[in-house]
Amino acid sequence: GEGHVEALLANGGRLMFDTEDVVKSFRPEWTRAAGNQLSLAFECDSPAEVDELYARVVDAGFDGEKEPWDAFWGQRYAQLADPDGVPVDLYAAL
DSSP, X not given: OOSEEEEEOTTSOEEEEEOHHHXXXXXXXXXXXXSOOXXXXXXXXXXXXXXHHHHHHHHTTOEEEEEEEEOTXXXXXXXXXXXXXXXXXXXXXX
């Protein structure tokens, strides 16, 4: 009912699904692209690690899509894109 579902996998990873409305709540300019819709998200140990990792990846030449911010759902969050344009999110609990 909240537009977000996640499942903890046996290896400790999480599989998460968000509705388009949830994505647009923090990326209002987002639009559906043709083909597969996939993104990766990596949990960091702290909000500071989100900031540090985002800066390191951008400094290495990758695209920063959305700089770290304190998301309304209680996480420090940042978004990058890999060389193929796949979104890569970083997050940590606030």
